[in-house]
Amino acid sequence: MFTLQLVIAGVAVGSVYALIALGIVLIYKCSGVVNFAQGGYAMLGAFFTYALAQAGLHPALGLLIAVVLMGAVGALTQILILRPMLKAPVVAVMMVTLGILITFRAVCLFIWGPDQLAFPQLFPAGVIELGGIFMTYNYIAAVLLSSVLCAAFLAFYRYTPLGLMQRCTADNTRAALAIGIDVSRQVTIAWVASAMLAGLGGALLASLNGLSVNLSNIGLVAFPVIVLGGMTSLVGAVVGGVVLGVLQALTDGMLTPAIERVLREYTEIYSVGALQQVIPYALLVLVLLVRPQGIFGTRESERV
Amino acid sequence: MTLRQILILLAVAACILLLLPGLGRYSAYIVYVVAIASIGALALNLLIGYCGQISFAHGGLLGVGAYAAGNFGNAGQDMVVALAGAGFVTALISVMIGLPALRLRGLYFAIATLAAQFILEYLFRLLEPLTHGVSGLLIEPAPFLGFGVSTDRGYAAVSIILLVLSLIGVSRLLRTDLGRRFILIRDSEMVARGMGINVARTKFWAFAISGFLAGIAGGLLAFTTRIAAPEAFEIALSVDYVAMIIVGGLGSLPGAVIGAFFVVLLPEVVQRLGEYFNAATQTSAIREMIFGLLIILFMIYEPRGLNSLASRLWRRWRGAGTKPAKTPSGAMDLRPSSEPAE
Amino acid sequence: MLTARDVTIRFGGVVAVNKMEIDVRPGEIVGLIGPNGAGKTTFVNAISGTYIPAEGSIRWHDEEIVGRSPSYLARIGVGRTFQNVASLNDLTVLDIVKVGRSVRKPSGGLRQFFFGNRRQDNDLTDKFLEPLGLADHRDSPLQVLSYGHRKAVDIARALAGEPDLLLLDEPVAGVAPAEAFALAGFVKRIRDQLGCAVVMVEHKMDVVMSTCDRIVVMAAGAKIFEGSGAGVQSDPEVRRVYLGDA
Numbered sequence A: 001m002f003t004l005q006l007v008i009a010g011v012a013v014g015s016v017y018a019l020i021a022l023g024i025v026l027i028y029k030c031s032g033v034v035n036f037a038q039g040g041y042a043m044l045g046a047f048f049t050y051a052l053a054q055a056g057l058h059p060a061l062g063l064l065i066a067v068v069l070m071g072a073v074g075a076l077t078q079i080l081i082l083r084p085m086l087k088a089p090v091v092a093v094m095m096v097t098l099g100i101l102i103t104f105r106a107v108c109l110f111i112w113g114p115d116q117l118a119f120p121q122l123f124p125a126g127v128i129e130l131g132g133i134f135m136t137y138n139y140i141a142a143v144l145l146s147s148v149l150c151a152a153f154l155a156f157y158r159y160t161p162l163g164l165m166q167r168c169t170a171d172n173t174r175a176a177l178a179i180g181i182d183v184s185r186q187v188t189i190a191w192v193a194s195a196m197l198a199g200l201g202g203a204l205l206a207s208l209n210g211l212s213v214n215l216s217n218i219g220l221v222a223f224p225v226i227v228l229g230g231m232t233s234l235v236g237a238v239v240g241g242v243v244l245g246v247l248q249a250l251t252d253g254m255l256t257p258a259i260e261r262v263l264r265e266y267t268e269i270y271s272v273g274a275l276q277q278v279i280p281y282a283l284l285v286l287v288l289l290v291r292p293q294g295i296f297g298t299r300e301s302e303r304v
Numbered sequence B: 001m002t003l004r005q006i007l008i009l010l011a012v013a014a015c016i017l018l019l020l021p022g023l024g025r026y027s028a029y030i031v032y033v034v035a036i037a038s039i040g041a042l043a044l045n046l047l048i049g050y051c052g053q054i055s056f057a058h059g060g061l062l063g064v065g066a067y068a069a070g071n072f073g074n075a076g077q078d079m080v081v082a083l084a085g086a087g088f089v090t091a092l093i094s095v096m097i098g099l100p101a102l103r104l105r106g107l108y109f110a111i112a113t114l115a116a117q118f119i120l121e122y123l124f125r126l127l128e129p130l131t132h133g134v135s136g137l138l139i140e141p142a143p144f145l146g147f148g149v150s151t152d153r154g155y156a157a158v159s160i161i162l163l164v165l166s167l168i169g170v171s172r173l174l175r176t177d178l179g180r181r182f183i184l185i186r187d188s189e190m191v192a193r194g195m196g197i198n199v200a201r202t203k204f205w206a207f208a209i210s211g212f213l214a215g216i217a218g219g220l221l222a223f224t225t226r227i228a229a230p231e232a233f234e235i236a237l238s239v240d241y242v243a244m245i246i247v248g249g250l251g252s253l254p255g256a257v258i259g260a261f262f263v264v265l266l267p268e269v270v271q272r273l274g275e276y277f278n279a280a281t282q283t284s285a286i287r288e289m290i291f292g293l294l295i296i297l298f299m300i301y302e303p304r305g306l307n308s309l310a311s312r313l314w315r316r317w318r319g320a321g322t323k324p325a326k327t328p329s330g331a332m333d334l335r336p337s338s339e340p341a342e
Numbered sequence C: 001m002l003t004a005r006d007v008t009i010r011f012g013g014v015v016a017v018n019k020m021e022i023d024v025r026p027g028e029i030v031g032l033i034g035p036n037g038a039g040k041t042t043f044v045n046a047i048s049g050t051y052i053p054a055e056g057s058i059r060w061h062d063e064e065i066v067g068r069s070p071s072y073l074a075r076i077g078v079g080r081t082f083q084n085v086a087s088l089n090d091l092t093v094l095d096i097v098k099v100g101r102s103v104r105k106p107s108g109g110l111r112q113f114f115f116g117n118r119r120q121d122n123d124l125t126d127k128f129l130e131p132l133g134l135a136d137h138r139d140s141p142l143q144v145l146s147y148g149h150r151k152a153v154d155i156a157r158a159l160a161g162e163p164d165l166l167l168l169d170e171p172v173a174g175v176a177p178a179e180a181f182a183l184a185g186f187v188k189r190i191r192d193q194l195g196c197a198v199v200m201v202e203h204k205m206d207v208v209m210s211t212c213d214r215i216v217v218m219a220a221g222a223k224i225f226e227g228s229g230a231g232v233q234s235d236p237e238v239r240r241v242y243l244g245d246a
Helices: A002-031 A038-054 A057-085 A090-112 A139-157 A162-169 A173-178 A181-207 A215-230 A232-265 A275-290 B005-020 B024-051 B058-074 B080-102 B104-125 B152-173 B175-186 B189-194 B200-227 B236-250 B254-274 B280-301 B305-317 C039-048 C070-076 C095-104 C109-115 C118-132 C147-160 C176-196 C203-213 C229-234 C236-243
Strands: A127-129 A133-136 C002-011 C013-023 C029-034 C054-060 C077-080 C167-169 C197-201 C212-221 C220-226
Touching: A002 A038, A002 A139, A002 A181, A002 A215, A038 A057, A038 A090, A038 A181, A038 A215, A038 B254, A057 A090, A057 A181, A057 B280, A090 A215, A090 B236, A127 A139, A127 B280, A133 A139, A133 B175, A139 A162, A139 A181, A139 C029, A162 A173, A162 A181, A162 A232, A162 B080, A173 A181, A181 A215, A215 A232, A215 A275, A215 B104, A232 A275, A232 C013, A275 B080, A275 B104, B005 B024, B005 B152, B024 B058, B024 B152, B024 B175, B024 B236, B024 B254, B058 B080, B058 B236, B058 C029, B104 B236, B152 B200, B152 B254, B152 C109, B175 B189, B175 B200, B175 B305, B175 C095, B189 B200, B189 B254, B189 C070, B189 C095, B236 B254, B236 B280, B236 B305, B236 C197, B254 B280, B254 C070, B280 C229, C002 C039, C002 C167, C013 C029, C013 C039, C013 C197, C013 C220, C029 C039, C029 C176, C029 C203, C039 C197, C070 C095, C077 C147, C077 C236, C095 C147, C095 C176, C118 C147, C147 C167, C147 C176, C176 C203, C212 C236, C220 C229, C220 C236, C229 C236
Parallel strands: C029 C197, C029 C212, C077 C167, C167 C197
Antiparallel strands: A127 A133, C002 C013, C002 C054, C212 C220
């Protein structure tokens, strides 16, 4: 029963990971840019929601406006920062996204300070009991909202004309250019979508765990997720996110206490610390070594 | 590096060493902080700028060096022995981090190093017998070749000497078969393999040598700050070092020093300004903001670094527009060709 | 010296090389020709260790070399050039030749570290750069050179390892005719000088005819003809493959 409880908590957090990882994969597929700043967008989205709620708006309305604002932020970063860097070395592009992350963090730190803030209630408080498992509305809402969004997004990507153009751009930029797709605009759209997804994910996460600048660390957790799923697979990102969320919850709730019991018996080490935070990375290294293209990714061949 | 350049370097170093006794404590502090960061940046530049292996685990590696040197020093070893020991230990860890690089390339490898960084951070907190966990390992002063150097000036002298040795060492290394293979692998791993180069072995040496230097830099950090604590070696430090070598110039030896100078001095300057304007409470946020914005601006306008900018200005000043523009040595080009991989 | 039998290479479902065989004897120059897509380069890649064939055997003297790494093969004396010259950034012509040398004949690493090796530099220049007309460019970075020069550098690089077998993958493709014949002449001279065998993949018939001792024709992944230059031109099968069923 306890296990199931943990799994559900894991799925809730994992579905938020999925939202954020989706954004990273989207941008990567479209433009080959690895966006280390994704966690920054998540954090910013949460802070926008917080600020709007503080200003007296209903939290849900605040969230909606915040997500739209995030879209604008995404477009701006792509146009102002990434577009001039088309020909820059890969390391420089990675670095510029890290620069964006640092700047966003610093801005939030400057305005809202380093302390944990009470995030406004997005959903009514309350608990459902189902056969001995307790679920807060918050968790249920997070799971539902993220899964609906993920599904909607995947459907959009798969079935709409815009989604088709996005896939074209991602598949082969030159061919897309040749058939008259405005690639540059498609990339901007990818950034907008991905910033919106991240902003929403950030707000959901804040409603589960509270809000502070450290929320931005989630962007780094998303990397194990996408590597697990395969850098280029949107479905992989979603599955990877959920798997990782569950794994973390199980580690925290069961594996850590078990290991600590053993360690205390035989060694002088008293605690293994935040094991659940390292697990994703250990898993990542393992996956990369065994199956570098990820679970859902495809192998790319090269020509001499 | 030609003989002439080595002589100039030695002369500059000698001047700094001669001036040291006249420097105030703060200036001496700046000298050694920059010199240590330069050694660390040099190590990372060897790996990223010359061998093309993007790593975000450098902060953790400096930490390994710091803890190793601290433990050796506390066991009563001379600083030279402790630093050398730290170098070897860190080289070992660096090679382990490099293992995925045998199968992964570019981006995927960079992400694997990110994982390595977090695992190292975790181990620093976990392995209390070696690291004293969150409280940090206190480090006793150690003599350098028998001389007591536990003053700011002493540290400055030691760091300058080691920096000069590292600079000469790396520049010579780049003129050997091994060094040329580094550059070839950076430019195209596939071509290098086709030419019959043992890519795995070459990368092994890149990680080992870079790790050795990182260990020395980390050890110096430990001896000068007298403490090695986990929060000093987090991912932020890795980012600082990557920033240094990009700001200075990828694949450029002077670039490593220029970048270290820039990234280390920036917070000092902002700190001063903050004190001046009585805004000390917000300085850390402002400092981060300026750092972030500068990185962004830098990457957009000068992705090849200050060193390339400097040589361009130098050429313009000399009016040498007649010469065919030879790409500044070291300007590297990691276009998206280094994509996913295998 | 080199004996390949039944070499088959597949990419997914496509059979690129199908039961290909070849023999190379010491000191001869073999031309490997065939229409586009015949699998010539793929076959060369298999010999040099870049691709591992799904079936078949490749023997070097008495050693089975299928599955060996390119670096191992380079060490035992199989050198190669590339069809497309890579865009390398910083390395100078001499640097690249030195890299090529080092895969077969390493020069003491520590000695290089401390003293450099000016004599070796000059030797390499005289021996490999001078004959290819590259001596003046020895300190230029590769990217400022013309395409023809870059191809020549690649050949000098492969030769610097003093291989026993040199695989030339379209050495004169995209090179001006005059330069092409100079290159071909150089290949012959180098064979006489170093005594190495050469397998040359090439489209330019006149170059192949004038340089090669023996010609192997490939089509659709398999060998369809082997013999002298005159024989190639009169063979009906080869004519069919090249000219269609006229």
